[in-house]
Amino acid sequence: MTASTFRIEEPSTDQSTAPAAPSPFRAAVAHDRQLTTTVPRELVHRAAVSEVMLTDWTRLDDTHFDLTAQWPRGHSFFTPVHGVHHDPLIAAETIRQIGSLLAHAEFGVPFGHQFLLEELSLTVQPEQLEVAQTPAALDLEVQCKEVKTRGSRLVGLCYETTVLREGRLAASGRISFGCISPAVYRRLRPERVFGAEYGPIPLTAPVAPQSVGRTSPADVVLSPTGEPNHWQLRVDTRHHVLFDHQVDHIPGMVLLEAARQGATAILGGSPLLPLGIECEFKKYADLDRPCLIDALRLPKGSCAPETVLVTGHQDGGIVFTATVTAEPAG
Incomplete structure (x- = not known):
């Protein structure tokens, strides 16, 4: 991840383990910078890796970010419309995932804080949503329009996203949400929500x-x-x-x-x-x-x-x- 404040703790190498067999692919992998994986599922509030749409992100400055994503040719819920177009709601979910990723990885919101979605808008270009022979590879341009803080803590974010597919506009969206600490969330929610019978x-x-x-x-x-x-x-x-x-x-x-x-x-x-x-x-x-x-x-x-x-x-x-x-x- 380029110029990111997010870090993943690497496992310690000071352990007694059996040596792995030499891999014939090691040299090729070491020099291949095109390998793709998803971002950590925890950053986008997903339990299943299969539901993570984002694959990478880069910080350009304090309010601008470039991300990449992928839409599968088929999905168990976001099914292609008449088998022809990617479901526009998969674009909404992709854009939603951006907010939680940036909040945690770039704006320092701790895990355990609650997010309150306030507004979501989405427009799509149907001709760029057509399902092809391979998954849709996407470039996402994000601009944070409003960053609300209280002291050094992020309490709200509004961002706009442009979704490009092979350089062409496929979708655009705007989302705003609030970030709530566990203590504040407890005060805001009805007491019954925290009871065993809820x-x-x-x-x-x-x-x-x-x-x-x-x-x-x-x-x-x-x-x-x-x-x-x-x-x-x-x-x-x-x-x-x-x-x-x-x-x-x-x-x-x-x-x-x-x-x-x-x-x-x-x-x-x-x-x-x-x-x-x-x-x-x-x-x-x-x-x-x-x-x-x-x-x-x-x-x-x-x-x-x-x-x-x-x-x-x-x-x-x-x-x-x-x-x-x-x-x-x-």
Whole structure:
């Protein structure tokens, strides 16, 4: 990692171990600077290495960074839209991972601090999302627009990302979030969250997968309520991607998927290729309370793409709002 403040402790060599057999590839590997791996999964708040999209980063100055990433040709959850385009939400997840990486590796936020996603916006260029014969290799240009500190401690970050694929614009996004120390987080959250009995509400039945552009019921995050364009959020903490690790609230990416599925349902159920998403997160969504999702199709011009407003409510308050702009795939 070039000019990075992050360091990984190397294992001690002062140990009694059996010598390894000489490798015929050692010389070649030593001179190959093109070897690729992911960044440490802990830096992007993922438990599974397979869910890490970022592969490297370079600090240019205090507010500018270059990163690289890779999107697989296929993914168990971020499935290609109609088998043709990379799922735009994999771009959102990639950009989200940048924030936690920079917070920990470049701005000194300790592990154990909590992150509160505040805003996320994404636009994509469909012609640059087409799935090719190899994984998509991406260059990410990041500019930190607002760095909030209290003393020497980072308390908030807003950054803009440009995603390039072979030098062409594939996506762009903007994210802002807050960083909260464990002590402050404890004061902000309801006391019941830290009790032994706290946990998710019973798992509710999914709507028909094809009605929200999905093929597997396991990937559906909406449950029917009997009212049109109104659902209960389906919270399956066993889902290996949406709940990659244990949390005490509903992750922002689950709410983002709810927005996509709500927009898909109101526009007829055919898989959508979202062109843009503007999402504002108002507060944490707790696991032990029902979260209700509403979708409203907004008026549009004759040649304009479809726009859907999706909102989430819990305990009578707004959890998030999202505007999804999309065209039916195909």
